[in-house]
Amino acid sequence: MSRPDDRPWQTVSRFPTFVDHLEDEGAFSVREIVANLDVDIPVDGIVYHDRGIRAPGYDATFVHEPQRGRPAFSLEVDTIGPRNTWAVFDAQLGWDLYLLQTDDVAALAWVSDEEYKTEEAATFDSKIDALGAGRFSFGVFLYSGSDWEERVARIEGTDAPAYLKRDDGTPVIPQTPAEFYDYIGSSATELRQSGGGAPPYLGILELEVTVD
Secondary structure (H helix, E strand, O other), X not given: OOOHHHXXXXXXXXXXXXXXXXXXXXXXXXXXXXXXXXXXXXXXXXXXXXXXXXXXXXXXXXXXXXXXXXXXXXXEEEEOOOEEEEEEEEHHHOEEEEEEEOOOOEEEEEEEHHHHHHHHOOOOOOXXXXXXXXXXXXXXXXXXXXXXXXXXXXXXXXXXXXXXXOOOOOEEOOOOHHHHHHHHOOOHHHHHHHOOOOOHHHOEEEEEEEEO
């Protein structure tokens, strides 16, 4: 169903034991994952992607969350400046982790079976086809050099907790927390408690995007 010309990501690699490995290890960072790959990907910093919200940081750490009353894992971003970004996910939905690569950028993305079945199965033959076409709700983009410096300057030039990307890829740069929350149509408390208003099949339980 999908066509090669529709794939902005040239290479997609799947890590199917992601959640089991995280449960065994307790925690591991994005930089640790990349360092253990048999590919050379320079990483000066990362940008957490959550359905258009973009939160830059120096690293991000996946954490097994055994105390939440249901199988869960979180991602905690080592953010730039006085910002806080973390998300909690329902580990019961059948997650796979993917490495996505082009000539210019790489990313890690995690997609649940439920997201694929609900949003992409009618269009793409497999999760890998959907990921290759850039169809994923959650990911960490890996940057280095001037690309990373540009993203640091972008967020340091504001008092907002994060910036945003429109569907066409153009950035939206709120200047204050109030402007950020107005744009996404949610307060910080509502965002945290509802996982950003995500439907249940996306598997996000909580989302914190704040600035102190």
